[in-house]
Amino acid sequence: MQQLSAHGQQFIQDLAQRYGVSTDAAITMLYAVMNGNGTMAQFSHPELGGSGQWMMGGMTMVGDMFNYGLKSKVDGLCVEISNQLMNQPGYFQPAQSQFQSSGNASGGNLFVSAAAAGQWWPGDLGSPSSTGGQNNVRYAVFPGSRRLVVDIGGNVTVYDTLDNQIGGVSQQQGGNDSMTFSSQYGTIAVNSLPVVSINGYQPQPQQQNFMAPPVQQFNEAPAYQAPSAQEGDVFAKIERLADLFKKGILTEQEFTTKKAELLSQL
Template identity: 60%
Template sequence: MQAFTEQGQRIVNDLSQRYGVSTDAITHMLYAVMNGNGTMAQFNHPEFGGSGQWMQGGMTMVGDMFNYSLKTTVNNLCSELSNILANQNPPLFMSTGSYQSQYQGSGQPQGNYGQSSLFVSNSSSSGNWWPGDLGMAASSGAQNNIRYAYFPASHRLAVEVNGHVTVYDTLDHQIGGVSQQQGGGSSLSFTSQYGLVYLENLPVISVDGAAPQIQAPPQNTQPAFTPAPQAPAGNQNVSESDIFALIEKLADLKQKGVLSEEEFATKKAELLQRL
């Protein structure tokens, strides 16, 4: 989990006071909205009634389905968080147009944060460990000798293993968790709305900043066909038994698919002319 900037922590504290929930609940919902690319959230927190879901401009569902006050709180909070995330500097998500939060009930948002910077930048004087064009990661972490960073806006996941950075296309997965196989291996698995997501199933975009090399299929070093047995030169005496033996070899090659029917017929006619 990324550290908040001073401004980010102030925003979290302000939201906590206004919505009457803990800063942990605000942080949990913030990451849920962020993992939903700013338009949806799947959450599970006791202060929000356990498991629930929010969709921008759609239905809000909470564990206590008849608690309409809680639904309003969740909808207002998620809408405000979505608006805050859309105004991140640098932006976390691609803007698709002007956004106005829709609030229900009499309560109106009091925060006016403008361009905000919620998280401390992961970059150092030497830059991030992932390619610079990916921008700021929505989430990042490390386990043993592996580091990872997730970029929901561009659908990218960067993983560094033993100093080598591979960037994957996460497709339509919304990464929300990560785990590592036991036993000291370097295999990571991630969790999305579809369940477990394995790295080997994701398309590779780049390895150490370069596009992956597409290996050409192995070339067949064997000849396309086996040369047919050649009859002795026309000026030599050839016995009938030799001719028929050669024809039998040709028939065997045709049977094995080495010679086509046309090639067999041509060679056979040449041999029969020597009788």
Template identity: 50%
Template sequence: MNAIFTDASFQNMLNVANRYGISSNAVTDLTHCLMNSNGSMAQFNIPELGGGGQWMLGGMTMVGDMFNNQLKYTVDGLCNDLSNLIQQGAIQYKPLPQLKNQQGGFSTNWWGDLGFPNSTGSQNGTSYAIFNNINRLAIQENGKVTIFDTLDNNIGGVGQQQGGNYSVTFTSQYGTVNLNSLPIVSGGENNQPQEIVPQQQGFQNTIVEEAPFAPVINNEPVQEFVEQTSAVEEDIFAKIEKLAGLKDKGILSNVEFDNKKTDLLSRL
């Protein structure tokens, strides 16, 4: 990828190189590595920085000369300063120039006006362009371009996927990126998951409203229950009448009659 930094970006990188006593070429190569992850990580192989090495924001710094602590401090300082500039927008690639097509008009790359990607590629007929600096991911498949908002994912890896909607898979600092969970900025269909209820052949999905609970009771037991209840009530009322007669004859006091009456009525 022949990405070119803006003049202001190159000047900021040159200031960092002078501050650490490192060549501008080494700082430029390191910055390209950092741009792939929007300044969050870098995997590089730069002779001036000890050969192969790795750096992660807030994590461990590894260099080829593992016992050279001074080199580790230098690489860590370089990466931190460059990372801050990238995230502040002080280091950017130049916008892509418009290309003249066969009809004499001008057109940009297939991803439109997103600018210069951190990385691009193509696998199994699917093209992709990663824009970590603006949190965008462009995918082109079968001539159809879909732009995703990558949220806070810094995409740094691309692999081959078996099955699914796309033939490629992407990884960020959180692991594998689930494209179905990313908002679609343009192109494609609404990718929010929807619950699909399978239909049986010959039937249509219908909404069935449940009727209020109404238990079915056999008429005969109900009638029997009503008859039994009526008999009990008649028996209680008959007893109360007998008690009233005993009270009138002076056999029961008013208090005794009221107590027995209350007891009998409570059985209804």
């Protein structure tokens, strides 16, 4: 997770005190609202009724569905956090909220600056909602711009997260082929997302090599050729000899001998 600045830590402490929850619960809700782009949240914390959902201007759902006091507390927490996040420079560009600022949001960055934290992602993305890494792989999530940045051994790839609300990124072994993230649609493979850039450059469209299929060889029958006049005369004589043989005028030996003589003329 992204490191809170001194202002961010003070904001969380004040928020927890006003709503009577622990700082852990307040931080959980902070990141839930961040992952929801400032307009919604999916969270799970025992102090907040277990698993629940919140939507700006919409319905608030908690595990204890008839606990209206808890619903009001969750809604108040989320609205204040959303208003505070709206003031983060270059962080969110959410749709116009139907809520006006409650006056509790104050200036100042909630998180340690990218430079102080050792920024490795493109600067125009602003501040990530969460970061993490293992071995030579690290990632940063930017819900405001719908981007996921993955650095594998110094190669930085920016992905378009589409409408996925990323709740966490995990990695097995290997590169980005084994990286997955959780969203409202379940577990998604990172390499299934559209690639925006690689090391600052747009990926070149893959050129497909279209090769003509190999010509299949067939043993074709020779083309028919009409017999010549000489050949026709020879065949006609053989047919007459065969007719004489059938009528018993020629013996078999005479027919065979004469037939061989005629065929030798071809």
